[in-house]
Amino acid sequence: MPAPLETRISDLDCASSSGSDLSGFLTDEEDCARLQQAASASGPPAPARRGAPNISRASEVPGAQDDEQERRRRRGRTRVRSEALLHSLRRSRRVKANDRERNRMHNLNAALDALRSVLPSFPDDTKLTKIETLRFAYNYIWALAETLRLADQGLPGGGARERLLPPQCVPCLPGPPSPASDAESWGSGAAAASPLSDPSSPAASEDFTYRPGDPVFSFPSLPKDLLHTTPCFIPYH
DNA sequence: TAGGCCATCTGGTCCT
DNA sequence: AGGACCAGATGGCCTA
Numbered sequence: 432m433p434a435p436l437e438t439r440i441s442d443l444d445c446a447s448s449s450g451s452d453l454s455g456f457l458t459d460e461e462d463c464a465r466l467q468q469a470a471s472a473s474g475p476p477a478p479a480r481r482g483a484p485n486i487s488r489a490s491e492v493p494g495a496q497d498d499e500q501e502r503r504r505r506r507g508r509t510r511v512r513s514e515a516l517l518h519s520l521r522r523s524r525r526v527k528a529n530d531r532e533r534n535r536m537h538n539l540n541a542a543l544d545a546l547r548s549v550l551p552s553f554p555d556d557t558k559l560t561k562i563e564t565l566r567f568a569y570n571y572i573w574a575l576a577e578t579l580r581l582a583d584q585g586l587p588g589g590g591a592r593e594r595l596l597p598p599q600c601v602p603c604l605p606g607p608p609s610p611a612s613d614a615e616s617w618g619s620g621a622a623a624a625s626p627l628s629d630p631s632s633p634a635a636s637e638d639f640t641y642r643p644g645d646p647v648f649s650f651p652s653l654p655k656d657l658l659h660t661t662p663c664f665i666p667y668h
Numbered sequence: 669t670a671g672g673c674c675a676t677c678t679g680g681t682c683c684t
Numbered sequence: 685a686g687g688a689c690c691a692g693a694t695g696g697c698c699t700a
Contacts, residue, residue: 524686525679528677528679528686531687532676532677532678533676533677535688535689536675540674560673561673561674562673
């Protein structure tokens with residue numbers, strides 16, 4: 432059985448709105464305040480103050496208990512008011528959900544910005560779109576793993592990262608997963624799950640081809656001028 | 669002006 | 685029950 436309307440309304444958290452731009456709608460605080468005001472107006476009468484005489488409205492208005500039409504009108508007004516309150520309640524919850532959703536998307540965008548910041552830099556005034564950022568990061572990881580794998584195949588003794596990547600690329604790279612950060616340990620996991628054997632890897636897609644010595648980022652949706660200003664993807668000789 | 673990208677709103681579904 | 689997540693809809697802005 433649902434809680435009484437006035438109880439649910441009083442439970443509303445009125446302090447959580449972020450002051451968002453909701454032109455045309457009530458803010459959360461406004462909604463809550465209005466709901467609570469309406470609830471106090473239409474809810475059951477407040478408990479009598481201690482010592483105050485407990486006198487009902489009906490007894491205040493002699494003859495009102497006999498007026499069936501008046502009671503019916505009051506019931507109708509109460510029902511309409513309750514429906515309006517429920518509508519406002521839904522509205523208030525919707526506004527709060529919108530607020531959370533907005534915040535969630537902001538967090539997602541912040542994560543995308545963080546991802547952009549660790550990808551090799553493009554010209555400062557160029558910002559990758561969301562889909563480009565994800566594709567780029569995917570290819571970037573794949574290419575690093577593939578470069579290490581090929582390098583470690585052809586260059587015994589490891590150290591492929593240092594040999595293959597120019598010094599300016601080092602700040603671009605995410606750190607290795609463990610403190611033992613030699614090329615073998617860094618690349619072994621990727622080699623074990625080689626992108627070449629993965630049908631979802633760029634190498635397995637007809638859109639992507641990778642040959643040693645090629646610039647490895649060549650997915651078609653990225654503008655060519657961006658690709659050619661990428662500093663980090665040509666194997667270092 | 670069409671198309672791409674983005675932010676926001678919204679209702680449904682899943683999870684805790 | 686409430687929050688997180690998701691996908692669709694919508695409108696604004698920008699660019700070719």
